Amino acid sequence: MTHTYRRIVLASRPSGWVTAENFRLETLEAVPLKEGELRVRNHYLSLDPYMRGRMNDTKSYAQPQAIGATMVGGTVGLVVESKNPHFVVGDAVRGMLGWAEEGVSDGTGLTKIDTRQIPISAFLGVVGMPGMTAWYGYNKILEPRAGETVVVSAASGAVGSVVGQLAKLAGVRVVGIAGGPEKCRYVTEELGFDACVDYRKASDVKSLAALLAEAAPKGIDCHFENVGGDVLNAVLSLLNPFARVAICGLITDYNNPAGEMAKSAIVNPAMFLVARFKMQGFIVSDHLDLWPLGLGELAGLVAEGKLRYRESIAPDLAHAPEAFIGLLQGKNFGKQLVKLI
Ligand SMILES: NC(=O)c1ccc[n+]([C@@H]2O[C@H](COP(=O)([O-])OP(=O)(O)OC[C@H]3O[C@@H](n4cnc5c(N)ncnc54)[C@H](OP(=O)(O)O)[C@@H]3O)[C@@H](O)[C@H]2O)c1
Secondary structure: OEEEEEEEEEOOOOOOOOOHHEEEEEEEOOOOOOOOOOOEEEEEOOOOOHHHHHHOOOOOOOOOOOOOOOOOOOOEEEEEOOOOOOOOOOEEEOOOOOOEEEEOOOOOOOEEEEEEEEOOOHHHOOOOOOHHHHHHHEEEEEEEOOOEEEEEEEEOOOHEEEEEHHHHHHHEEEEEEEHHHHHHHHHHHHHOOOOEEEEHHHHHHHEEEEEEHHHHOOOOEEEEEEEEOOOHHHHHEEEEEEEEEOOOOHHOOHHHHOOOOOOOOOOOOOOHHHHHHHHOOOHHHHHHHHHHHHHHHHHHHOOOOOOOOEEEEEEEEEHHHHHHHHHOOOOOOOOEEOOOO
């Protein structure tokens, strides 16, 4: 007995801001499994900023998403049929099965996950790729020392919220930057950051730097950048000598039309000399060898109730484009997911 399932494909490449017309919802007939394959019913799809980059046909660290193919994306779900000796029906798995209600795999890139203590959705967030991104940038690039001040932008989000909580667990002063009073309140009152700057209250780099200087009176020793633009330039102007800056993402620039000057262009390169700081970009998938260690630590902290997280959940695959466009405008509050079952 065959059945159908839905998926979303890239219909066209955006120029500037993504629109709903860049996506197409399709219904497909499921195909029978071949020997060695398994079928996963996806329960959640992860929506992530990197997907915007894949929609472009430009030089990047990864290949562009093909037009007409299922949109790339991380998923968690349960094995519902298996002709693969390593997976049985009922196994919970994380993989990259894309914007689709189900997927067929030969097992490559699928990881079994233990959902006895941690809800399955968290394996796409705090104990998944975003959590690991925070763990890597925090531990391997920033390496904050006691008494230092760490700043993190998009502080209420999937990555930023973990960075700040890791800093607090290590006893380091942490200042978040987030959009709006509600997100800032969450960052300080629920996540325990020492302070949070609402960047929407600032009109330019100078006024943002003034707000940050109040929140970080001893200057900034470490910065975890998720946003770029004015945020990056304001932070750079306040760096202490020998500061470390981890460039994780520059979401401000993701929707720039081709050829437009990046908003994250550094306005005062003299700060490299003044502060003798080190700035390093990184891509979490370059460090797969560290994932078991990092994710193990994060899972332990979540299970002990020491690491908190928040999710924004779109109710159905058909809402994925709208939720993704919202993510690129800061409408999400916490890890953006799509519920598929
Ligand atoms: N290097 C890596 O390997 C790696 C891996 C994962 C993620 N990342 C990057 O990490 C960053 C955070 O990702 P995430 O998954 O944790 O997302 P997220 O923080 O959960 O959501 C994105 C947040 O970015 C802010 N934002 C969105 N559009 C913006 C815009 N146009 N200008 C300024 N701010 C905007 C919003 O927060 P506010 O409302 O507070 O502004 C929004 O909630 C992204 O830049 C992403 O590309 C990098």
